Amino acid sequence: xxxxxxxxxxxxxxxxxxxxxxxxxxxxxxxxxxxxxxxxxxxxxxxxxxxxxxxxxxxxxxxxxxxxxxxxxxxxxxxxxxxxxxxxxxxxxxxxxxxxxxxxxxxxxxxxxxxxxxxxxxxxxxxxxxxxxxxxxxxxxxxxxxxxxxxxxxxxxxxxxxxxxxxxxxxxxxxxxxxxxxxxxxxxxxxxxxxxxxxxxxxxxxxxxxxxxxxxxxxxxxxxxxxxxxxxxxxxxxxx
Amino acid sequence: xxxxxxxxxxxxxxxxxxxxxxxxxxxxxxxxxxxxxxxxxxxxxxxxxxxxxxxxxxxxxxxxxxxxxxxxxxxxxxxxxxxxxxxxxxxxxxxxxx
Numbered sequence: 001x002x003x004x005x006x007x008x009x010x011x012x013x014x015x016x017x018x019x020x021x022x023x024x025x026x027x028x029x030x031x032x033x034x035x036x037x038x039x040x041x042x043x044x045x046x047x048x049x050x051x052x053x054x055x056x057x058x059x060x061x062x063x064x065x066x067x068x069x070x071x072x073x074x075x076x077x078x079x080x081x082x083x084x085x086x087x088x089x090x091x092x093x094x095x096x097x098x099x100x101x102x103x104x105x106x107x108x109x110x111x112x113x114x115x116x117x118x119x120x121x122x123x124x125x126x127x128x129x130x131x132x133x134x135x136x137x138x139x140x141x142x143x144x145x146x147x148x149x150x151x152x153x154x155x156x157x158x159x160x161x162x163x164x165x166x167x168x169x170x171x172x173x174x175x176x177x178x179x180x181x182x183x184x185x186x187x188x189x190x191x192x193x194x195x196x197x198x199x200x201x202x203x204x205x206x207x208x209x210x211x212x213x214x215x216x217x218x219x220x221x222x223x224x225x226x227x228x229x230x231x232x233x234x235x236x237x238x239x240x
Numbered sequence: 241x242x243x244x245x246x247x248x249x250x251x252x253x254x255x256x257x258x259x260x261x262x263x264x265x266x267x268x269x270x271x272x273x274x275x276x277x278x279x280x281x282x283x284x285x286x287x288x289x290x291x292x293x294x295x296x297x298x299x300x301x302x303x304x305x306x307x308x309x310x311x312x313x314x315x316x317x318x319x320x321x322x323x324x325x326x327x328x329x330x331x332x333x334x335x336x337x338x
Contacts, residue, residue, distance in 0.1 A: 034248050036270050036281040043284045135277060 003114055006171030008059040009075070011115065013169050013213060014104075015055030016076035019066055020221075021097060022048035023228050024084055033087055040132060044094075047125040054118050067232035071215075071222050078212040079161035081221040085154065088140050088147070092154035094133035099187050100165045102126045103179045111173040134190050141194025148195065155191060156199045163203035167213055249273035251300035254282040256292040261337065264296050272297075 003011055025045035032038035056062040079097055084090045105126055108119035140151040166180040191198050211217065231238060248271035255264035267286045272278035278297040287295065306314055318324065 034271060036272060036285065040281065040284045043288060132280065135280065139273060139277070 002060055003058050007114065008171070010169050010171035011055045011058045012065060013075035014115070014172075015052045015059070015065070016074045017080050017097075017101070018048040018055065019052035020074070020076045020224070021080040021093075022046070022052060023224060024080065024082075024093075025090070027084055028090070037087075041090075044129050044132065047122075047129065051118065051122050051125075055115075058114055063232065063237075067229045071217055071225055073215060074212075074217065074221070074225070075215065076212050077161070077164050078216075078218055078221075079158065079165065081212070081217060081224060082158060082161060083220045083224075085157075086150055087136075088150040088154040089157065091133055091136045091140065092151065092158050094129060095137050095155075095187065095190065096158060096162050097165075098126055098130035098133055099183055100162075100179065102130050103182055103186075104174060104176065107174040107179070108172075113173045115172075137190055137196075138194045141191070141196040151194065152196050155196060159199045159201065159203055164212055169213060249277075252278040252282070252297045253300050253303055254278075254286055255296040255298070256282075256286055257294040258292055260293060264294065267291075269300060275299075 002008065022045045025041045025048070028038060028041045030038075032041055052066070053062055056065045059065065077097075079093060082089075082093060102123060105119040105123040108115050109123055110116075137151065140147040142148070165183075166177050168176055188198055250271070250273075251269055252272055252275075253269050254267045256267040257264045267282075270278065270281050270285055272281045275297060279295060282295050282297050286292065
């Protein structure tokens with residue numbers, strides 16, 4: 001039967017992270033800088049979609065959760081809803097998020113609970129997502145002057161969205177705040193090797209504080225879910 | 241053979257071993273900036289439906305191919321020498337991959 005209460009909320013929050021990032025990555029289809037990279041991003045998007053489906057199926061009807069909730073009902077962290085921007089922005093978002101997700105799923109896999117089986121399976125997928133982001137961060141950061149400039153700008157722009165990842169998620173049997181230190185160690189090692197720097201500034205500010213997990217989203221998110229949901233809303237229950 | 245462009249990187253040939261005991265088989269080719277990325281691209285392009293347990297990537301420029309002009313001297317002499325084929329032996333039952 002379905003999870004209820006806070007356990008269901010936690011499954012939906014992680015499912016929202018996965019679904020929203022999956023949709024963003026899917027937006028690269030037809031636009032990626034090279035064919036091989038398009039397939040790589042689509043692969044990652046499909047992995048995340050699979051995670052989202054499993055997580056939603058624990059909490060209720062997948063289609064209702066994905067297609068029939070309003071913006072304020074989504075509990076994803078704001079980081080994953082940020083627009084793709086240039087390729088460096090997408091890679092920076094991937095680096096920040098997959099590093100977090102790998103740590104989170106590793107903890108979840110060893111914790112008691114309904115999410116442990118998913119986490120144990122998904123952690124392998126996420127390890128590959130992180131590797132993909134690491135490889136590109138190194139190449140863009142230590143590449144040409146232009147690629148380095150863009151990668152640095154992307155890391156700096158998205159930095160303020162990373163603080164929220166370590167807010168507690170109610171119903172989740174993981175101390176997310178404790179993930180920040182290993183996250184910072186692994187991300188900064190990659191960034192340093194890429195001859196880039198993490199920003200000095202705070203990783204959160206007043207206006208982004210913890211918003212996503214409480215249903216507060218950035219402007220771009222409304223347009224994204226409008227596109228994501230319009231088909232199902234116009235033709236409820238439509239299938240291929 | 242030379243598919244290299246400045247934006248896509250050089251061309252790589254991909255060989256996939258589908259399971260232990262079999263040899264690597266040519267699966268196709270792809271573009272990648274370097275060997276590490278070529279291996280990852282190969283994983284995404286050629287093994288995502290469980291096709292393989294091992295991948296080789298080789299720079300396409302490192303493959304030395306026979307030329308169509310050499311087809312006759314290379315391959316024709318083998319056509320009429322039936323005694324070169326191991327057709328006179330009984331193959332024991334249960335032998336696979338021979």
